[in-house]
Amino acid sequence: MSKAAHMNLRAVLSAIPMIDTHSHVMGLQEMRRNSVNLFKIFGNTYARLDFISAGMSASVWEFNDNLENFWPLFKEYQPFVQHTAYYRATIRALQGLYGLKEETITDDNWQVLSERVTRAYQRNDWYHYVLKERANVNVGMLDMFWSVDYFCHDPSLFRPILRANPLILGRQYIYKFKGKAHYTSIEEIAQAFDGNLKTFEGYLDLVRTVIKGYKAVGSPAVKIATAYERTLEFLPVSRDEAAHLYVSEPQRLTPEEERRLQDFMARFVIGIAIEEGLPVQIHTGIFARNANILSNGNPEHLNQLFLDFPDARFVLLHFGFPYIGQAISLAKMFPNVFVDLVWVPLLSPTVARQVLDECLDLVAVNKIMWGSDAYQVEDVYAAACLAREVVTDVLLNKIERGEMNEEQALTIAQRIFYQNAMSLFRLNQDTKMVTGK
Numbered sequence: 464m465s466k467a468a469h470m471n472l473r474a475v476l477s478a479i480p481m482i483d484t485h486s487h488v489m490g491l492q493e494m495r496r497n498s499v500n501l502f503k504i505f506g507n508t509y510a511r512l513d514f515i516s517a518g519m520s521a522s523v524w525e526f527n528d529n530l531e532n533f534w535p536l537f538k539e540y541q542p543f544v545q546h547t548a549y550y551r552a553t554i555r556a557l558q559g560l561y562g563l564k565e566e567t568i569t570d571d572n573w574q575v576l577s578e579r580v581t582r583a584y585q586r587n588d589w590y591h592y593v594l595k596e597r598a599n600v601n602v603g604m605l606d607m608f609w610s611v612d613y614f615c616h617d618p619s620l621f622r623p624i625l626r627a628n629p630l631i632l633g634r635q636y637i638y639k640f641k642g643k644a645h646y647t648s649i650e651e652i653a654q655a656f657d658g659n660l661k662t663f664e665g666y667l668d669l670v671r672t673v674i675k676g677y678k679a680v681g682s683p684a685v686k687i688a689t690a691y692e693r694t695l696e697f698l699p700v701s702r703d704e705a706a707h708l709y710v711s712e713p714q715r716l717t718p719e720e721e722r723r724l725q726d727f728m729a730r731f732v733i734g735i736a737i738e739e740g741l742p743v744q745i746h747t748g749i750f751a752r753n754a755n756i757l758s759n760g761n762p763e764h765l766n767q768l769f770l771d772f773p774d775a776r777f778v779l780l781h782f783g784f785p786y787i788g789q790a791i792s793l794a795k796m797f798p799n800v801f802v803d804l805v806w807v808p809l810l811s812p813t814v815a816r817q818v819l820d821e822c823l824d825l826v827a828v829n830k831i832m833w834g835s836d837a838y839q840v841e842d843v844y845a846a847a848c849l850a851r852e853v854v855t856d857v858l859l860n861k862i863e864r865g866e867m868n869e870e871q872a873l874t875i876a877q878r879i880f881y882q883n884a885m886s887l888f889r890l891n892q893d894t895k896m897v898t899g900k
């Protein structure tokens with residue numbers, strides 16, 4: 464293929480609008496609650512995890528409003544992480560959106576950059592500008608962790624996703640963490656939805672009501688991210704056993720009994736998702752924390768679930784990285800298992816290229832999609848740039864090797880970035896929310 468044809472294909476692929484299947488972008492008002500500056504941007508990116516992994520104290524990131532004090536700490540650890548994909552992605556966003564010329568943060572550029580960040584967040588159209596005009600993302604599916612009574616997102620940019628963790632983990636979750644839950648408790652959810660937790664039937668009714676309620680406000684999927692708290696293996700448990708466990712004192716349940724009740728609830732949630740026609744996104748693989756049990760996220764744990772729920776549509780987020788072979792194999796075998804590149808290009812563009820190259824050899828092309836997993840619009844921009852480059856590189860290589868032609872490559876890119884998500888999540892039923900710039 465000629466150089467001109469290369470450039471042409473690269474440009475055409477770059478112009479395809481995207482559906483971001485999964486992100487956590489904080490609302491503009493939420494971001495503005497405290498002053499927005501350069502190090503707050505870094506603190507909200509995954510790059511923070513690499514600084515902590517390199518030995519920087521996690522707690523200093525919580526109090527980064529005093530920039531003069533924070534900069535020397537940042538500068539001390541920056542040389543250890545400035546080569547990582549997380550760090551590079553943040554630099555990419557700062558270069559593309561804030562005019563950074565250098566490849567790192569320096570004594571000479573951090574203050575002027577920080578002022579530009581602060582000014583950008585005074586713009587009311589900042590999110591619209593970055594997401595629509597710069598990243599060319601049509602709509603993002605937003606996991607806001609939990610917000611039962613408010614949806615603090617712009618419906619022209621985002622659709623809410625129901626994170627089912629508290630529904631599945633229930634009272635045990637609160638008990639286990641002695642009240643220090645990361646999410647809204649099941650009791651608070653019951654209050655917001657007028658539910659009754661006194662009986663097991665009441666609990667099940669509440670779960671059904673919540674899923675239906677989210678669907679009614681436009682949620683196109685249910686997300687299960689319980690690998691952060693426990694293994695992904697959800698074994699069959701009878702309703703009678705679950706009811707018996709539910710009425711027992713939560714404090715008296717053994718870890719095995721807690722797990723069995725959660726197993727039942729996960730399967731119950733999946734059953735409701737089938738009834739409501741909602742796909743189930745599942746966090747698989749590595750965690751966005753500096754400590755956890757890696758193997759809990761192995762997608763192979765889900766195998767029995769795929770056999771038991773042929774009518775559910777499961778999406779394996781993050782390709783199960785580092786359990787990539789397992790995720791791809793499951794998506795190849797099961798008609799109801801899909802894979803999502805979400806987060807992978809941010810974790811490592813090298814891994815993303817390898818994953819997609821292998822996946823296109825093995826898996827039907829209507830089962831692959833992309834998402835950012837970003838916490839702020841700067842990361843959506845970086846993730847979108849990286850994903851476009853990854854997909855373009857992989858497809859160009861396949862054309863070079865004679866495995867497909869340009870037309871096929873274009874169709875595949877459109878499917879990964881747009882069409883597959885539109886179809887799977889039935890976003891076209893509400894085109895008003897997702898079309899047009």
Ligand SMILES: [Zn+2]
Pocket residue numbers: 485486487606836
């Ligand atoms: Zn996520």
